[in-house]
Amino acid sequence: MSIFSYLFKRRKNKHRGKTTDEELFLNEDIPNHYSSLLDKNLKSLENVFHQTSDLQKMKIHIGGQNGCICYLNTTLNKNDLNAQILEPLKDAFKDVETNLDIEKIRKAYFPAVAYEYADSLHQIVWQMLNGSAVIMINNSKKALALNIGGTEKRSIVEPSTQTIIRGPKDSFIEDIDVNIGLVRKRIKNPRLVFEEYIVGKDSHTRLSIGYMKGVVNEDILSEARQRIKKIKTSAVLDTGNIEEMITDTSFTCFPLIFNTERPDSISGHILEGKIAVFLDGTPFALSMPSVFTDFFQSTEDYYQPFFLTSFIRILRFMAFMITLILPSLYVGIITYHQELIPNALLINIQAQRESVPFPAVVELLLMEFTFEVLREAGTRMPRAVGQTLSIVGALVIGQAAVEAGLVSNVLVIVVAFSAIASFVSPIFNFSVAARLIRFLLIIAAAIMGFYGILLSLILMVIHLVSLRTFGVPYLTPVAPFKLIDQKDIFVRFPIWTNTTRPSYLKSKAPLKVKNHSKPVTPDKKEENNQNE
Known part of the structure; x- marks a missing residue:
């Protein structure tokens, strides 16, 4: 048995099958009896919520019957509670009709409020957890849950992780x-x-x-x-x-x-x-x-001219390769393949590295690790000082390391350029993958030079080809190659040529539009009509 099989094997839990009273009580498949006695229901609610401080119970009197409004004051808006429930109920205390049931109460006092009836204690608990106020009446077989709106929400603002120059500026929130x-x-x-x-x-x-x-x-x-x-x-x-x-x-x-x-x-x-x-x-x-190519695309690509978008797409792929292999190329050339460097440049680089006490791989790993620490620190620091720490820290530490003879000037350029290239990816977690694989390529280059880099890239491609995402090959439409999908992969063709959906999705409606032709100027349109 491999170490991975041992660590991640699903083991039988000796406690599995044993359910606590609370879990059984909140199981949606097991209905809980709702009593017609108000005091009994209130006591059950107190037991379920364990006397939590935000559980509120307000006694009311309607139609000769005692009642209670129960809610969690941390899950709803108190102003809406006052306006939509408490204000209409002011007149309910004067109501002397004795035949009012829960449905008549809703029609009389809450005709415009979203509602649901709850005939089990579990439904009442669930409605309260979702921000509803529940009205229970003595001698009633069901309760009334009024959905008056939740707590304050964060306003819709511009995206913070995926900035955009041209296009919509709104983003999702937590609701x-x-x-x-x-x-x-x-x-x-x-x-x-x-x-x-x-x-x-x-x-x-x-x-x-x-x-x-x-x-x-x-x-x-x-x-x-x-x-x-x-x-x-x-x-x-x-x-x-x-x-x-x-x-x-x-x-x-x-x-x-x-x-x-x-x-x-x-x-x-x-x-x-x-x-x-x-x-x-x-x-x-x-x-x-x-798929793999989705992470090189941004919705802004479709808001810009297709020539510019195609150039940026190619730039993203190039930046990904630079981030991936530039540091390892430096190690391979300096350690094994010096003949690839022009003599004048080689003499200059060796003169800079003359005072450096470490091999190229140690020198590079030291700077890469330092830069990763600075990047993570800048991300976690407060915004007011985070950017300053990243920029000033990198400049100061880089300059000090060069002057101290720990690293060479060329290495600082290589590390900085590969790090900047990693920010070109529009999706953050995809750039993280390149940063991780970069360390493996550096070690492979230190052991076998260019052969190690090439072997590592071949293994990476084999791994990518083997991946599936909901049964779809991860490298499609490149491998397997699909010609019909190439209009929107490495370059973007004009929007009026994009008439089909991705073939690898096997959509039930593969054709987006029919008879979509190239736009023409009014003069040419008139000329075509006359010829017809």
Whole structure:
């Protein structure tokens, strides 16, 4: 048995099958009896919430019956509570009608408020956890849950991780309903479908998947549903948790699922036939399946002229290769292949390295590690000082290291240029993959020179070819090569030529538009009409 099989083997839990009273009580498949006695229900709620400080109970009297409004004051807006519930109930205390049931109360006092009836204690608890206020009346067989709106939300602002020059400036926030609304705003189509799930045994977090009915591949959709339903964990706090649980394999540094906080990016992916995943409490949404080339593309590419976009696309691929192999090329040339450097440059480099006490590989790893520490420190520091620390720290440490004779000037240029090239990628977690593989290539170059670099790149390509994302080859449409999809991979053809969806998705509607021709000027249009 390999070490990986031993470490990650699923072992039988001796406590599995044993369920506590709280878990059994909150299980959606097991209904809980709702008593017609108000005091009994209130006591049950206190036991369920364990006398938490934010549980509020307000006694009321309607139609000759005692009642109570129960809610968690940390999950709803108190101003809305006063305006939509407490104000209308002021007149209820004067109501002397004795035949008022819960339905008549709703029609009389809350006709415009979103509501649901709850006939089990579990439903009441669930509604309160979701920000509703629950009205219970003595001798009533069900309760009234009023959804008056949640707590304060963060305003919609410009994306912080994926900046844009030309295009929409809005981004997702931590509220799932707002995020779905931002997508609905862009895709006004009844075929846009959202399915809701609850994930996390303890957190009970809302999750939604969105897709275009009649466009999405039903096999991929079915696979996505099955993987989401199989999620078994105590809590889900971010889409990163979902990504790790539904991805085809975790033993790779390349991201297999696309993540973004931009609504226009998710909307574009849904229109192509992909599936989007939204999670309550996080501003990042997922898109799947995602292939290797998706991480070199940005929605801004479709807002700029196609000549400029094509140039930037090629630049991104070149920057990825520079980040990946430039440091290892330096080690290989300095250690084994000095004959590749012109004599004048070689003499200059060796003169600079004359006072350096370390081999090239040690020198490079020292600077790479220092730069990674500075980059991480700049990311975690407060914004006011983070940028200053990254720039000034790199300049000061680099200059001091050169003057102290620890590294050469050429090495500082190599490390700085490869680090800057890593920022060209529009998706952050994809650039991280290049940074990690770079260290492996440096070690391979120190051992075998260019042969080590070439062997490592071959192994990396073999690994990429073996990857799958929801059954789709990760390197498609490059390997396997699909000619029809090349109009929007390394270069972007004009938008009016993009009439088909990606063939690797096997969409039910592969054709976007019919009879889409090149735009013509009014003079030529008149001339064509006359000729016809």
